[in-house]
Amino acid sequence: MINLNTSHYESRKLVSLVENRTVHTLNSAELNIFETHQQASQVMLRFSEPVLASMIKGKKVMHLENTHSFGFLPGESVILPSNELMCIDFPEAAEYNPTQCLALAFSEEKLCETVELLNNRGTKQNGKEWSMTDYNYHFTNDVAINQILQRLIFIFAEKHPSKDIFADLLIQELIIRILQTESKSIYLKKAQHDSNNDRISFIIKYIQDNITEDLSVELLSEKAYMSESNFYRTFKHELGSSPNDFIIEERLKVAESMLRNPKVSVKEAYMASGFNSFSYFCRIFKKKKNLSPTEFKEKASVMKAK
Incomplete structure (x- = not known):
């Protein structure tokens, strides 16, 4: 999860109990930290540039144009186009x-440059070019995205003379x-309904x-009728992770x-997962869940009992 460091609280001024805004500006991006100290509804917010909103603490309910409303929780993000009206x-x-x-606003130019860079490294395996296909993309941050956002909070607040360069590189990686992540989500959905x-x-x-079989890159590349090197490169390029x-x-x-099921033991979950x-x-x-399987099972049991 993302945490605000002490420098944020030392520099921020609390002037409003609803969406109190602390803003840090660089040449090509703007980082906003919003804090709300009382219940509120139908608060409107709009940015003139594309923006990544990411929850740090608490809960919002987001109502966006041309999409369903959704609960917005810590560890989740949504990427929005310029001038998208948010009702919160x-x-x-x-x-x-x-x-x-937090809301990270960056230029359309930066987005286009990054997409072009990705396409220069290779188009998708179906021949299509990379693009931001779903601007109202709501997703759970993985470890890497959380780390980038945490690092950006630090860089925007510090006084380093090269922080514009540092932030540009991180925003490029973030995009x-x-x-x-979006590409992986699309493929996961297609795998359930149109895998061929x-x-x-x-x-x-x-x-x-x-999942319980020995799944080697050699085997998978044969199933895909691709060379091992081409399969590995294509898979990682499109999903952001190796096979x-x-x-x-x-x-x-x-x-x-399986661990969420009180009738399943840790050993049974281990055996079934391959x-x-x-x-x-x-x-x-x-390493991935910050809890041992036993601790995760105990926590899931407590949550279910509530």
Whole structure:
């Protein structure tokens, strides 16, 4: 999760209890930290440039144009086009427990430059070019995106003479990772409904259907009728993770789902998820979830009982 450091609280001025704004500006981007200290509804907000909004603390309910309303929780982000009108409710904000959200606005030029850079590295396996296909894309941050946002908060607030350069590089990486996250989301959906439409969706479906098997890059590349090097490069370029990392993610999803069932033991979840070492399973689970499988199961049981 993203945290605001002490320098934020030292520099910010509390002038409003609803969407109190602290702003940091660089040449090609603007970082806004919004804090709301009381319940409110139908608060309107609009940016003149594309913006990434990411929740830090508390809960919002977002009502966007041409999309359904959704609860907006810590660790989640949404990317919006310029001039998108946001209508926001704050059902849980309180004086000593404020809702906190960051909004990173960047130029259309920066977005186009980054998309062009990605296309110069290679188009998608179906021949289509990269683009921001769904501006109102709502997603859960992965570890890398969280780390970039945390780093940007620090860079925008510091007084380093080269912070514009640092921020530009990080924003470029952030946009690429969001595009790849969106691409992965699209492929995951296609794998469930139209897996024979393209090679990546077919391989994702094959991995999910054979999660307990030995899934090597050699085997998967054969299934995709591609060379190992081309398959590996294409998979990582479009999904932002290697085939092996993706397999681990899918195995962890299986384990997490099973651990939420009080009738399933940790060992049963391990066996069903396809890991070939119990110690490795426990180690990688804790690294990714910040909880051991046993701790995760106990927490899920408590949450279910409430």
